[in-house]
Amino acid sequence: MAGEAFESVETQRVGRLYDESYALVDVSVTFRARTVTALLGPNGAGKSTLMGMLSTALRPSEGKVLYGGYEYPENDPTLRARIGYLGHRPMLYSELSATENLAFFARLHGVGPEAVAHWLGRVGLTRAADRPVSGFSRGMAQRLALARALLSSPSLLLLDEPFTGLDPEGVRLTKSLVAERRDAGAIVVLVTHDLAVTDDLATAAVVLRGGRLAYAGPSGGDLAGLYRDHAEAREKRAS
Amino acid sequence: MNFWPTVALVWSKDIRVELRSKDTLVTLVLFALVLTMVFTFGFASDPQTNLRVFPSVMWACVLFCGTLGVGRTFAREARDGAFTALVLSPAHRGAILTAKTLVNLVLTLIVTALTTPILAVMLRVDLTDVLGLVAGQLFLGAAGFALVGTPLAVMAVNARFAEVLLPMVVFPLVAPILIAGVTGTAAILGTIPENDPRPWFQLMLGFDLVYLVGGQFLFDKMVTE
Numbered sequence: 001m002a003g004e005a006f007e008s009v010e011t012q013r014v015g016r017l018y019d020e021s022y023a024l025v026d027v028s029v030t031f032r033a034r035t036v037t038a039l040l041g042p043n044g045a046g047k048s049t050l051m052g053m054l055s056t057a058l059r060p061s062e063g064k065v066l067y068g069g070y071e072y073p074e075n076d077p078t079l080r081a082r083i084g085y086l087g088h089r090p091m092l093y094s095e096l097s098a099t100e101n102l103a104f105f106a107r108l109h110g111v112g113p114e115a116v117a118h119w120l121g122r123v124g125l126t127r128a129a130d131r132p133v134s135g136f137s138r139g140m141a142q143r144l145a146l147a148r149a150l151l152s153s154p155s156l157l158l159l160d161e162p163f164t165g166l167d168p169e170g171v172r173l174t175k176s177l178v179a180e181r182r183d184a185g186a187i188v189v190l191v192t193h194d195l196a197v198t199d200d201l202a203t204a205a206v207v208l209r210g211g212r213l214a215y216a217g218p219s220g221g222d223l224a225g226l227y228r229d230h231a232e233a234r235e236k237r238a239s
Numbered sequence: 240m241n242f243w244p245t246v247a248l249v250w251s252k253d254i255r256v257e258l259r260s261k262d263t264l265v266t267l268v269l270f271a272l273v274l275t276m277v278f279t280f281g282f283a284s285d286p287q288t289n290l291r292v293f294p295s296v297m298w299a300c301v302l303f304c305g306t307l308g309v310g311r312t313f314a315r316e317a318r319d320g321a322f323t324a325l326v327l328s329p330a331h332r333g334a335i336l337t338a339k340t341l342v343n344l345v346l347t348l349i350v351t352a353l354t355t356p357i358l359a360v361m362l363r364v365d366l367t368d369v370l371g372l373v374a375g376q377l378f379l380g381a382a383g384f385a386l387v388g389t390p391l392a393v394m395a396v397n398a399r400f401a402e403v404l405l406p407m408v409v410f411p412l413v414a415p416i417l418i419a420g421v422t423g424t425a426a427i428l429g430t431i432p433e434n435d436p437r438p439w440f441q442l443m444l445g446f447d448l449v450y451l452v453g454g455q456f457l458f459d460k461m462v463t464e
Contacts, residue, residue, distance in 0.1 A: 055327055059463050075459050081329035089320030093252070095259040108328040110240055130435050148324065158348075 002146030005155045005185040006068040006082070007033050009054060014063035016049050021044070022211050023049040026063075029206050029216045031156075036178060036188040038202035038219060040195070040227050046209040047191045048088070051158050054189060055085045081109060084154030086162055090141040091148065094134040098125050098126055098144050101133060102151060109152040119147040124173065150181060157181050159190045163197055175201050195223040207231050242334045249330070249338035256315065257342070263311045267346060271304045271354045278359040294424035297358055298417055301380055304350045305413075309388025310342050310395055310405050317395075326462045336390055336458040343385035351377050364428070372427045372436060376420055379443040381417035384409075387448035390458045412450075419443045438446040 009031045016024040024046040031037050031054075041047050052058035053065055056079060064071055072079040085091075092101050102116040120129050123143040133141060144167050149157065159178065163171050178201060182188050192198050199221055207215040207230040213229040240248070257263055278296045283289065316322035325335060355377065360365050366373055388409050395401035423439030425431045 057323060057327060057463065075332065075463060077329040077331065080327055083327065085324070085327055087320055087323060091320040091324035093256055093316075094319055094322050095256045096252070100252075100255075104248065105324065105328065107248055108240060108245070108330045109326075110329070 004068065005033060006187055008066075008068065009156055009187055010069070011050070011053070011060075012063050012066065014050075014053060014065060016046070016053065016058065016059040016062040022061075024053075024208075024211045027073055027208070027211075028063075029213060029215045031187045031189055031206075032204070033155075033185055034182055035204050036182050036190055036198075036202045036222055037204040037206055038195075038198050039189055039191045039206050039208070040223065041208035041214070041231055044210075045231070046211040048160060049211075051085075051087075051160050051189065052190060054156065055083055055158050056080060057085075061151060081152065082155040084149035084152060084157045086145050086149040086157075086159045086178045088160055088164075090133070090145040091139060092133050092145060095132060097130045097132055098136075099129045101144065102147060106151055111152050115151055119151055121219050122150075122177065123147045139167055139170050139187065142166055143173070146177065150177060152182070153181075153186075155186055157186050157188045159188065161191055161193070163192065163194050171197055176193050194228060199223055240330060241416045242331050245330045245334035246338045246341070247252075249325075249335055250341050253338065253342045254345070256285045257346075260313075260315070263308065264346060265349045265350065266311070267304055267308055268353060270307055270355075271300060271350045271405035273353050274300050274303055274343075275357050275361070279358065283362060286363055290364055290428055293358065293362055293364045293428065294421045294430070296362070297355055297424065298380065298420045300354045300358070301347070301351055301377065301384065301420070302410075302413070302417060305343075305347050305381065305388065306406050306409055307448060308346050308350070309384065309392050309409065310402065312339055312343060312389055313395065332459045332462060333455045336454060339392075340385045340389040340454070343389050344381055347381040348378065351381060354420040369427045373424060376423050376427070376436070376440065376443070379440065379447060380416055380420040383443060383447050383450060384413055386447055386454055387412045387416075390454040390461060393458065407427070415446050416443055419446070422447075 011027055011029050013026050013028050014024060015026055024096060039047050049058060053060050067079060098120060099116055102119060106115050116155060120126050123146060125143055146162060159226055162174050166174060178188055190202060202219050205219040205226050207226060209231050215226060219226060282292045284298060313322050386463060391405060391408050395405050398404050419439040419442040423436045426434050426436040
């Protein structure tokens with residue numbers, strides 16, 4: 001199992017209880033390899049909770065998550081080694097330079113030091129390599145965070161709002177790196193509110209509404225339409 | 240990556256970050272100096288009284304500085320989300336805990352090494368002949384604080400009122416270390432009838448081992464919400 005790419009990641013009736021209310025209820029969905037899946041929904045729909053479960057940071061209160069058809073033991077490092085996660089925050093050390101940050105995470109992931117310069121170049125930060133991250137703009141930090149997530153060539157790439165703070169060039173770069181990872185066989189799950197930017201990247205979509213699954217299937221190249229039909233429509237029905 | 244190389248990697252990263260920001264060390268040193276002054280001016284009296292209050296004052300400094308230090312263990316990493324990246328890496332989580340514990344131990348020892356001589360001078364307590372024994376006790380005590388406080392500091396990452404919550408949990412757990420420390424130091428200084436400090440050393444060592452095993456067992460479960 002270790003080292004092989006996952007063909008799928010599947011949640012089976014997962015739920016997550018916070019205090020006395022559910023953030024996610026009975027969600028069963030499959031994310032497939034070589035596919036970018038857009039995870040959509042309004043604020044509070046449970047997107048970050050689902051991402052947290054997929055990343056192993058959150059434990060499901062109910063149900064289970066299967067990686068490549070296999071339920072890994074809790075806190076299995078071989079599973080964590082195969083997941084790349086880009087969250088809301090940059091998840092970097094602001095006192096360290098870009099090189100030091102990537103070198104640290106490269107060693108934790110067992111990736112050779114040559115990958116550090118490679119990824120700094122790929123995200124266009126070679127000239128800023130020795131500057132502390134505290135002096136980076138939001139966009140530069142986001143690029144470096146993307147490099148950190150991609151450093152270990154993960155089988156499952158989880159991106160939570162990856163386009164935040166990026167200029168058009170940064171958006172183009174991020175999309176090309178994500179597409180590259182997808183073409184290499186990875187499962188990519190991408191949370192975004194920037195639907196127009198993601199339209200040509202995501203071929204599948206999952207829509208959550210109020211912690212429940214509202215839609216799972218092909219995106220049809222129209223994420224805004226899917227969002228309107230499944231997230232907003234439910235909201236109107238509820239009201 | 241194996242256990243000890245991971246410990247070395249995380250420890251050296253934390254020390255490098257601390258040396259650049261200096262925020263925890265500066266905060267701890269300033270806090271320790273203020274405590275030292277307050278205790279000194281509050282308790283300074285005749286030499287016999289000074290000798291009797293010295294163990295309590297010294298260990299009170301360890302208690303407050305140790306608690307302040309462990310409370311900041313994950314604060315910086317949590318702020319930028321780097322803590323999540325760290326625990327989601329394939330690194331052995333026991334190694335992460337060990338590295339963090341060693342960082343806290345070093346910081347507490349630095350502050351203790353600064354405050355204890357100042358307290359001794361201000362309260363006119365001569366530690367020359369018992370320096371090794373007192374240092375040994377302080378080491379075991381600081382280790383106990385780090386071993387208890389570091390895994391529990393994970394709670395402070397996401398908890399509301401973490402500054403209140405952490406001491407409420409840590410203080411009862413370190414009570415055995417404190418009792419053994421105060422009584423053991425009093426035994427070393429000869430201010431109590433039972434002047435053999437060895438049982439207190441053994442008690443501290445025993446609790447340190449319990450905390451070591453307990454922390455390693457629980458940390459893995461605590462970082463997954």
